[in-house]
Amino acid sequence: MKTVHSIQAIRDFVLAAKADGKKVAFVPTMGNLHAGHLSLVHKAQEQADIVIVSIYVNPLQFGASEDLESYPRTLAEDQAQLKNEKVDLLFAPSTEEIYPEGMDHHTAVAVDSLSNMHCGKSRPGHFTGVATVVCKLFNIVQPDIAVFGIKDFQQLAVIRKMVDDLYIPIKIVGADIARDERGLALSSRNGYLTQDELTIAPKLYATLCKVKDAIQAGTPFDIILKDATANLARAGFKPDYIDICNQHSLLPASSKDKELVVLAAAYLGKARLIDNIVINLN
Numbered sequence: 001m002k003t004v005h006s007i008q009a010i011r012d013f014v015l016a017a018k019a020d021g022k023k024v025a026f027v028p029t030m031g032n033l034h035a036g037h038l039s040l041v042h043k044a045q046e047q048a049d050i051v052i053v054s055i056y057v058n059p060l061q062f063g064a065s066e067d068l069e070s071y072p073r074t075l076a077e078d079q080a081q082l083k084n085e086k087v088d089l090l091f092a093p094s095t096e097e098i099y100p101e102g103m104d105h106h107t108a109v110a111v112d113s114l115s116n117m118h119c120g121k122s123r124p125g126h127f128t129g130v131a132t133v134v135c136k137l138f139n140i141v142q143p144d145i146a147v148f149g150i151k152d153f154q155q156l157a158v159i160r161k162m163v164d165d166l167y168i169p170i171k172i173v174g175a176d177i178a179r180d181e182r183g184l185a186l187s188s189r190n191g192y193l194t195q196d197e198l199t200i201a202p203k204l205y206a207t208l209c210k211v212k213d214a215i216q217a218g219t220p221f222d223i224i225l226k227d228a229t230a231n232l233a234r235a236g237f238k239p240d241y242i243d244i245c246n247q248h249s250l251l252p253a254s255s256k257d258k259e260l261v262v263l264a265a266a267y268l269g270k271a272r273l274i275d276n277i278v279i280n281l282n
């Protein structure tokens with residue numbers, strides 16, 4: 001597997017692949033790859049002839065007090081894993097390649113209608129950072145399809161809306177959440193958890209499962225959310241939010257909505273964990 005760093009090199013590669021009639025799938029990541037990322041690669045491999053992965057820790061999606069500096073950067077290990085998975089090409093650009101005029105002089109892509117709620121409330125600017133870099137990466141790579149994890153449910157919704165609104169001709173594919181044997185959603189930020197916190201962390205998903213049961217049993221949403229928040233706090237989390245939403249608009253669900261998603265974020269020690277559960281009541 002080759003690693004390229006320049007826009008020109010990746011464009012040449014994709015142009016040649018498409019000239020050969022190959023379907024190209026793209027998996028954007030920030031590296032520090034784990035089994036969750038590899039499941040995105042496998043999904044991409046099922047759907048295309050060529051799979052390209054990018055690794056780029058995008059400064060624009062990190063807030064001033066967030067973990068940009070400490071975010072784990074493990075390029076050599078990531079390369080070995082991708083080679084093992086028979087990925088065709090790795091794109092690992094520098095910030096100079098992605099933001100040649102610096103972070104303050106770039107065109108931003110803002111999907112405001114989906115960006116200021118849930119995670120966007122405590123991470124202002126985060127989804128504009130994500131949409132901007134994903135739009136740039138899409139224009140650089142020009143794949144036929146792109147694969148994103150459903151774990152980042154709001155991110156996936158933002159990207160789908162950007163692609164629809166801007167008529168970007170790329171099919172967006174969502175891949176199921178990869179979990180460990182105790183239900184903890186895999187995430188690079190799990191690496192911040194201590195041994196003790198690792199025993200608590202699966203309770204986030206356990207709480208979401210209880211919320212699902214309660215919704216299916218017809219318990220009023222306000223009671224469910226009060227209990228779930230108290231549950232998380234008792235377990236040792238500092239809950240950020242837990243919201244029952246319409247799967248499509250991400251607005252608070254009413255009792256008439258049938259396609260729901262419960263979105264949650266909670267701090268545990270140094271980590272901010274997110275998770276979700278989809279509920280179809282039909």
Ligand code: PAF
Pocket residue numbers: 028029030056058061130133134152155
């Ligand atoms: O989900 C991620 O890893 C990042 O938000 C993404 C989509 C690669 C954009 O930087």
